[in-house]
Each structure stands twice: as C-alpha cells, then as structure tokens.
Amino acid sequence: MLRPMLSALLAGLSIANLPVSAAGNPAEPQVYGTCGMWPHARCRGADLRHKDLSALDLAGVDFTGANLARADLRAANLAGAIFDGADLSGARMAKVNAPGASFRNARLIGTDLEFAKLMRTDFTGADLTVANLEAARTPFAWFVGARLTNANLQETKFNATNLRNANLEGALLRYTIFPDSSFEGCTGCPTDW
Numbered sequence: 001m002l003r004p005m006l007s008a009l010l011a012g013l014s015i016a017n018l019p020v021s022a023a024g025n026p027a028e029p030q031v032y033g034t035c036g037m038w039p040h041a042r043c044r045g046a047d048l049r050h051k052d053l054s055a056l057d058l059a060g061v062d063f064t065g066a067n068l069a070r071a072d073l074r075a076a077n078l079a080g081a082i083f084d085g086a087d088l089s090g091a092r093m094a095k096v097n098a099p100g101a102s103f104r105n106a107r108l109i110g111t112d113l114e115f116a117k118l119m120r121t122d123f124t125g126a127d128l129t130v131a132n133l134e135a136a137r138t139p140f141a142w143f144v145g146a147r148l149t150n151a152n153l154q155e156t157k158f159n160a161t162n163l164r165n166a167n168l169e170g171a172l173l174r175y176t177i178f179p180d181s182s183f184e185g186c187t188g189c190p191t192d193w
Contacts, residue, residue, distance in 0.1 A: 030053075032051060033046060034046075035048070037056050038057070039058065039060055039061065040059070040060040040061065041061045042062050043061055043062060044062055044064045044066065045064070045065045045066055046063065046066045046067070047067050048066055048067065048071050049068065049069045049071065050071060051072070052071075052072045053071055053072060054072045054074040054076060055074070055075045055076060056073075057077045058073075058076055058077060058078055059078065059079040059081065060079070060081060061078075062081075062082045063081060063086050064082055064083070064084045064085060064086065065084070065086060066083070066087075067086070067087045068086055068087060068088045068091055069088065069089045070090040071088070071092070073091055073092065073093045074092050074093065074095055075094070075095045076093075076097075077096075077097050078098035079097060079099050079100060079101065080099075080100045080101060081098065081101045082101070083101065083102060083106045084103070084104040084105060085104070085106060086103070087106070087107045088106060088111050089107050089108065089110060090109070090110045091108070091112070092111075092112050093111055093112055093113050093116060094112050094113065094116070095114070095116065096113070096117070097116075097117045098116065098121050099117060099119040099120055099121065100119070100120050101118075101121045101122070103122065103123045103126045104122055104124045104125055105124070105126060106126045106127070107127050108123075108126055108128045109128070109129045109130060109131065110129070110130050110131060111128065111131045112132045113131060113132060113133045113136050114132050114133070114134045115135050115136065116136045117137050118136055118137060118138045118141050120140045121138065121141045122141070122142045123142060123143045123146045124143070124145060125144070125146065126143075127146075127147045128147060128148045128151055129147055129148070129149050129151065130149075130151060132151070133148075133152060133153050133156050134152050134154045134156065135154070135156065136156045137156075137159075138156065138157065138159070138161050139160055141158075141161050141162070143161060143162060143163050144162055144164045144165060145166065146166045147167045148168045148188075149169045149171065150170040151171045151172070152172045153168070153171045153172055153173055154175060155174070155176065156176050157176075157177055158176065158179075159177070159180065159181070160181060161178070161181045161182070162181070163178075163181055163183050163186045163189055164182055164183070164184045165184070165185040165186065166186045166187070167186075167187045167188060168186065171188060178190060181193065
C-alpha cells in the first residue's frame with residue numbers, strides 16, 4: 001500500500017513543476033528548433049523573432065547572438081540569462097526580472113523595459129536607443145559605454161549604477177535618480193549628482 005501511494009505522490013510532484021495549459025492540463029514545454037524554453041537551456045544564435053515567451057522561467061538561458069527582435073518576454077524570469085550580442089530590438093520586456101543577466105553589446109533599440117528589475121545586470125556596450133526603461137530598477141547595474149540616446153528613463157532608479165562613457169543625450173530624465181552612480185566620461189548624464 002505504501003508503494004502505490006509513494007508512486008502517486010512522486011508523479012504528482014513531477015506534474016506540479018510543469019507549465020499548465022488553459023484547460024488545466026500540464027502543457028508541453030515550448031521548443032524552437034533545438035532551443036527549449038526552460039531554465040539553463042542553450043539557445044546560442046537561435047531565431048526567436050516575434051515569439052511569445054512571456055512569463056516563462058528562462059533563468060540562466062544562454063541566448064548569445066540570438067535574434068529576439070520583437071519577441072514578447074513580458075514578466076519573464078531572466079535571472080542570470082546571457083544575451084551578449086543578441087538582437088532584442090523592439091522586444092516587449094516590461095516587468096522582466098533579470099538580476100545578474102548579461103546584455104553585453106546587445107541591440108535593444110526601441111525595447112520596452114518598463115518596470116524591469118535589473119539588479120547587477122550588465123549592459124556594457126549595449127545599444128538602448130529610444131528604449132523605454134520607465135520606472136525600471138537598476139541597482140549596481142553596468143551601462144559602461146552603453147547608448148541610451150533618446151531613451152525614456154523617466155522615474156528610473158539608477159542606484160550605484162556604472163554609467164562610465166555612456167551616452168544619455170536626449171533621454172527623458174524626469175524624476176530619474178542617480179544616487180552613488182558613476183558618470184566618468186558620460187555624455188548627457190546629470191552634472192548635479
């Protein structure tokens with residue numbers, strides 16, 4: 001009697017960790033080519049343009065060089081994910097959770113990062129031209145050499161953020177704060193902090 005109960009319990013645990021479909025049944029994980037949409041997957045160079053990846057757990061996924069232009073990543077967990085050299089132009093990334101993620105030399109032109117949580121995220125050399133970072137939280141993030149020209153940075157909290165050699169020309173800075181941030185060589189950064 002104990003063995004059937006244990007088997008049923010273990011089966012229930014494995015099903016509990018799967019995504020659930022609208023009908024309440026376990027959903028099949030999304031796979032695009034050889035790229036699976038689950039934590040720590042290897043998706044280098046994957047073509048994920050226009051894909052709906054919203055609210056997925058993509059923690060630690062390697063998207064190096066991937067094409068995610070206009071992908072929907074709203075409310076996704078991107079903790080520790082790697083987007084180095086990836087194209088995220090026009091991607092919808094509002095409310096993403098991306099602490100420790102890397103976007104080094106990535107294209108984020110026109111990307112929506114409204115209310116994003118970007119603690120210790122690395123945007124070194126990234127192009128965030130006309131991106132929307134309204135009300136984003138970026139404590140200890142790196143924007144070294146990043147391009148934020150004409151970006152919406154309204155109400156963004158740049159706490160202890162590294163903005164060395166960044167370009168913020170034309171950026172909307174209404175109610176934006178920069179406590180303990182580094183501005184050496186920054187173009188368009190405030191001078192009264």
